[in-house]
Amino acid sequence: MRLLSLLFAFLLTLSVAPLAADARSDAKKQVEFGIAVSQRGLWREAIYRWERAAQIDPTYAAAHNNLAIAYEHEGELDKARAAYEKALELEPNNTFIKQNYELFKEINDRTTRPDTL
C-alpha cells in the first residue's frame, strides 16, 4: 500500500513538473517581450505582458519586479510597492530587487512625509 502511494506520488510529480516548466517558459516569453517593449518606451504594453507573466507563473519574481518598475514609471506607487514586496517575498536575497525597492522607497517616502498637516 505504501509502495503504491509512493508510486502515485512519483507519477504525480512527473506529470506536474512539465506543467510547471511550461508555465515558467510561457511566463518567460511574456517577460522577455515586456522588456523589449519597455526599452522602446511602450510601458503600458510592458505592464500588460508582465501582468500576464505573473498570472501564468505567480512564483516568477522577475515578473513582479519588472511590473513594479513599470508601475513606478506610470506613477502608480501603491501598486509598485505591492509588486516589489511580492518579488522580495519570492526572492528575498535577490540584490537587484532589493536595490530597486530601496530606490523606490526613497521616492515614495518623499510623497508621504509624516510632518504635514
Add this chain to the structure above:
Amino acid sequence: MTARLARTLCSLAAVALTVACTNYYEIPIETPIRPKLDVSAFQRVLVAGFIAGGSEDVDGNLETTRLLRSQLRTKSEMRVIDTDVLPLMDVASETRATSENAQPNEAQGTAPGVIKEDSDLEPYEHVFADVEYWKRIGEEYQQPLIVTGTVMFAPQARSGIVQRDQEVYDSFGRRRVVPVRTYMERKGFVLKPRFIFIDGRTGTVLHSENFREEILYNANQTSPALSSYFELMDRLIPSFLSTLSSQKIKGTRVLLQ
C-alpha cells in the same frame, strides 16, 4: 584529488550558470510624483510673507518670499502675484493687541519684534488662523492660493567627536584612507521653515509643512550667513515645489529576465 577537481569544476560551472541565467537590463525611468495639494482650483499664487527670525544678517521674510516667488514663476503653472511683502508681524501684533491689550514678547521679556528662538514665534502664530484676515487678502488678490508661514534661520555651534577620512602613506609610499575620530568645534546655521498654504477663497489653512536643514563648518572657516541660507533653502525647495506641482524624478532600475 580527482574528486576535489571535479567538485571545483562543478561549483565553477554552477556559478557561471547562475550568472548566465540572471539576465538583467538597466533601464532609465521617470517617476511622476503627484502634488501633495490639489491646487487645480487656483490660477494664482500669492507668497504673502513670513514671520521670520534668528539671524540678524539675513532677512528671512524678504529672502524667502523672493526665492519662493522666483521658483514658483519657473516651476509652477500658477501665475505668481507680484506685490509688496505683507508685514505679518505688525498684523499679528495689532490683532493680538486689540484682543488682549498686550504686545507679543512682552510676557517673555524680549524686546517687541525681536525673534531669537522658536518660542518667540508663538505669540505671532495666531495670525495664520485668522480666517477673516486671509479672506480679506484673498478678495484683494482675486482669491489666490496664499503661501505664508514662519522661517527661523539661526546660527548654531556644536562640538563633539567627528569621524573623517584621512590619507596615510605607509613605508612603501602606498596611499591609504583611514577613518579618524577627532574632537571638533563646528559652527554653522540651522534653517527651520514652516510653510502654510491658505485658501484665498475661504481664508482657511489647507496644508502646513515643517522642514529642518542644518549646515556646519569647521570653527576656523567663515561662511557668509546669506550664502548658507541659500544653500539650505536649495535643499528643501524640491520638497516645497512637490506640494504644489507634479514632478518627475529620474532614476535607473534593473529589469530581470
